[in-house]
Amino acid sequence: MLDDKDIQKMMEVFPTKDDLKEAVENLVTKDDFNDLQTSVDAYVKKADAYFQEMVMLSHKVDRHEKWFHQIAEKLGMKLEY
Numbered sequence: 001m002l003d004d005k006d007i008q009k010m011m012e013v014f015p016t017k018d019d020l021k022e023a024v025e026n027l028v029t030k031d032d033f034n035d036l037q038t039s040v041d042a043y044v045k046k047a048d049a050y051f052q053e054m055v056m057l058s059h060k061v062d063r064h065e066k067w068f069h070q071i072a073e074k075l076g077m078k079l080e081y
Contacts (some may be wrong), residue, residue: 015023070078 069079
């Protein structure tokens with residue numbers, strides 16, 4: 001037969017109703033996940049736009065550098081880095 005000590009030991013090991021209610025309240029919901037997914041999607045969109053801008057800027061700088069070399073060649077100058 002179970003005595004008070006045994007019941008007390010079991011209460012320390014097994015979760016109570018209140019423990020389970022608290023655990024359920026702290027679970028992540030679909031809305032929480034959707035909010036996170038929306039945030040990640042927005043960040044990815046911004047990162048992709050930034051990457052595309054950097055690629056375009058790199059091409060623009062390369063084009064300007066080519067022009068500078070062409071101008072220097074026509075002027076008989078040597079450009080040094």
